[in-house]
Amino acid sequence: AENEAQFQARIDAEEFIEPKDWMPEGYRKTLVRQMSQHAHSEIVGMLPEGNWVTRAPTLKRKMILVAKIQDEAGHGLYIYSGAETLGTSREQMVDDLHSGKAKYSTIFNYPTMTWADVGAVGWLVDGAAITNQIPLCRCSYGPYARAMIRVCKEESFHQRQGYESLLAMVKGTDAQKKMVQDAFDRLFWPSLMMFGPPDSDQPPSQNMKWKIKRFTNDELRQRFVDATIPQAEFLGLKIPEGVVWNEDTNHYDFPELDWDEFWAVVKGDGVCNDDRLNSRRKAIDEGAWVREAAEAYAEKQKIQQAAE
Amino acid sequence: AENEAQFQARIDAEEFIEPKDWMPEGYRKTLVRQMSQHAHSEIVGMLPEGNWVTRAPTLKRKMILVAKIQDEAGHGLYIYSGAETLGTSREQMVDDLHSGKAKYSTIFNYPTMTWADVGAVGWLVDGAAITNQIPLCRCSYGPYARAMIRVCKEESFHQRQGYESLLAMVKGTDAQKKMVQDAFDRLFWPSLMMFGPPDSDQPPSQNMKWKIKRFTNDELRQRFVDATIPQAEFLGLKIPEGVVWNEDTNHYDFPELDWDEFWAVVKGDGVCNDDRLNSRRKAIDEGAWVREAAEAYAEKQKIQQAAE
């Protein structure tokens, strides 16, 4: 308990907690869960974009998409290694992903049906992620905060590229404009769900006390809606029903989200839940012999060097 | 030896030899080799056409191609069961195919690069096969002759459909005319090789004596060239270099075939040799659990029926 008080004092003094410092078991657990879920989301997030990398319409868009997918793999790596400082190995976290024990953001269980979805994922999904991650840059756990600083920089670059590809399409044919409108209509609400269940559903969270979380789900969601709607208008898109500017609050009002859909997808009923997990398992299973070969080779090298 | 003389007398008298009749070991061996190679060619021949079945340009062409591939599987079945009457199981013959011990017609190691190739395969490859198979309808071994009668009927139907699809294309765009000319240029010579090495290379064959073979390789090849060149002209195609009508012999003269290419492909160096064997092995290996399940189920049914 004495440790606990000292730990809380350090948090309140806005100090960073480092891997070697003392921390309550609850603090460690919630961080491992959150960081691994964040890393899983980066990895699984590569799949809906990978679905279009072979069909990107121009060489420029192809290269932008390959670079984006590469950065997501990189983000996954930082965050996994950040989480490993808390004592759980990457293999363990990945096993939990494949067994269905660990979760990833539900947005990636929605299909990227058209090329406009790829732009919309960049604009909306990276946009929501950034809104979530900016406060994380000051999260109390050092390794996580430092990973976030770098991730945010790269993700805002990708968000702009996603938006920019939609800007190009809305200047094209009617078919392309319709594609962008449909992508926005379909992905807007699920991207709002990325901020998690409404505050009303949540008990006052320990994460706020431990300064892992700086703002509530609804506060961040509101910030994202207020930023996104004007961008949609700039694209010339019809705004979803029920989203209305509120003069008094200086925010956009928007209707209750369909949380039944959210929990159905969490439970595994999204169109792509199986596709995603099957792809991840297939990649890891079919790569086992490659990893074993690399380890065996490294061993032989060590023995050889020791012999010299 | 007495059997031998009696057997030869029956052959000379144009009698059909049936599975239960006495036959020299050489007669049985050469028939098993020839019939299994013929069945393998039908099966492997499904692959270059299967390469385009998902991309056929119209519903009508798609259905014609599916029906053609279906017939080839059916032909393979008859000929395998015909060969089984000589005491070798289908599994054994298929194992020899997969191990590379048994051969199939080299023409199927050439890639079907364009949709025009599919029409050319129907016209030229089925055409050469029919020219080869008509005499086989009177081959001395009963089961093989009967299988050939049915196979010839279906194959001439497919040949007409292949030619007819080229007839349609040459009335289309320049790009389509070029595609048909290229397919003809590429597949004409390899289809002549389907008749086997020149007579000059061949010792006077026992097969002629046993009336398994009614005409020599060169005779059948000449018959095919004489039938095919006018069809090419009717399509408006340029005729391959060196193919010239000979007034005196009333046949087309044509240059020596590139037998180095033939033996390179027999040896395994054709563009598609590995693709073909890998596809066949993959289908059989990945289907093992299905066949096992069917057998296990049939067993259980038998036991159940016996118990009732």
Place this chain on the structure above:
Amino acid sequence: MNSPYYTEENPHYQYVLGLGDDALILGQRWAEWLSKGPNLELDIASSNLSLDLFGQADLWLTYAAELEGQGKDSDDLAFLRDTVDFRNHWLVEQPNGDWGMTTARMVMFSIYQFIRYERLSKSSDVRIAEIASKAIKEVTYHRRFSSEWCMRLGQGTEESNRRLQTGFNELWRFVAELFETPAWERALAEDGLAVASEDLREEWDQAMHEIMDAAGVVRPETTGRVIGSRHNGHHSEHLGHLLCEMQFLQKSYPKSSGAVW
């Protein structure tokens, strides 16, 4: 909230288009099995199923083109639309997977087709009744074929039962969408012209119950939530890749450029 691709115009055309797209896309999936089956007999069976389905697709899409009234033919519909214009059920566009997944899908869909065609053969639209009466003979075979294989795999070996079960587990999420019934479909059904998809549910559940129990496989639970709708032009990620292959030639050598096949 409907998508830009949702319309209540010409429901008669939309309904027949859906019947055609189901047969076309499932036919393409069965054509993919050719020369890849566990044995020659199944290669022949796959081509039978594929031929039947392409034949049905040609009849339905020809009629749909007439109902659309823009001078198109069945090939224009099959080869020139993008995913957002297709109205097939999501179950038929899923990849074949292994023989267990393929069997599970065909059991689920051939029973659905059988029940639907049985009722459509009494449609007030003579053309629909005609096509459905012809198709149901074929679909009766499809149903028997897939049910027999469901028994073989379910009762065969431990591995075949596991693979069949995995097929049902992964495809069950697409069951609810089979019975999705937009208002305009209900209206057509009331005129005796079409069948309201939700009215097929009970008979389908009953038939599935029987075959799955007999085969020794468990019915997966799902929330039954349908996220998106084929009437909004929505599909899984698999249809787009299928169209890349199927439509390459007509899109590379367009009819408008004088190409003839």
Place this chain on the structure above:
Amino acid sequence: MNSPYYTEENPHYQYVLGLGDDALILGQRWAEWLSKGPNLELDIASSNLSLDLFGQADLWLTYAAELEGQGKDSDDLAFLRDTVDFRNHWLVEQPNGDWGMTTARMVMFSIYQFIRYERLSKSSDVRIAEIASKAIKEVTYHRRFSSEWCMRLGQGTEESNRRLQTGFNELWRFVAELFETPAWERALAEDGLAVASEDLREEWDQAMHEIMDAAGVVRPETTGRVIGSRHNGHHSEHLGHLLCEMQFLQKSYPKSSGAVW
């Protein structure tokens, strides 16, 4: 006997087109590995290779379009040609297969590219020299990356050696075609503009000899016969399927209809 697609016109354009197509098609094959690799580090490596290759392809195809002089850009060349118009070597269009096949291919081709680019960086055509000098830095990494994996797999485990050997066995049939040299290419080489492919053979054989011996894999024998030619527009069956995916959007929403991406 040359095909209807063979031409001796504008050899400068044809040569640069071939360099662009090699990079484009191999880039597409590496892009297929994204999110499918044995681990995250290799997903990152695959995207590096793919990005380098698409970048080279863009530079070569932009120059080729200028040399062709028909007002096209690199996208027109990449997305609107059919197989018969592509001039890439057959080795790069082969499917990835497993990591053993992919490693064997990349060892064979990155060494070929390295030797070719080394000489092209001294080309009398300043544009070719410029692009080659930039590309060789990237290809030096490609060569090191694939050679390291060749050693890991060759000397790693019995299974990894077997799979690597299978890769070389199945791809070796495409070696001879790497060194096929049409007369117009020899003429360009004599002007110091291009490199005659057959002149690369000796150095390539030597380098392959070293890495394969070190990795403990055997050089397969083939007759070295090349049946057909990429200069005749001839390819294996794999390029066509790759183009179906790569070109779907530009062919479904043509630039001529006002589509903008």
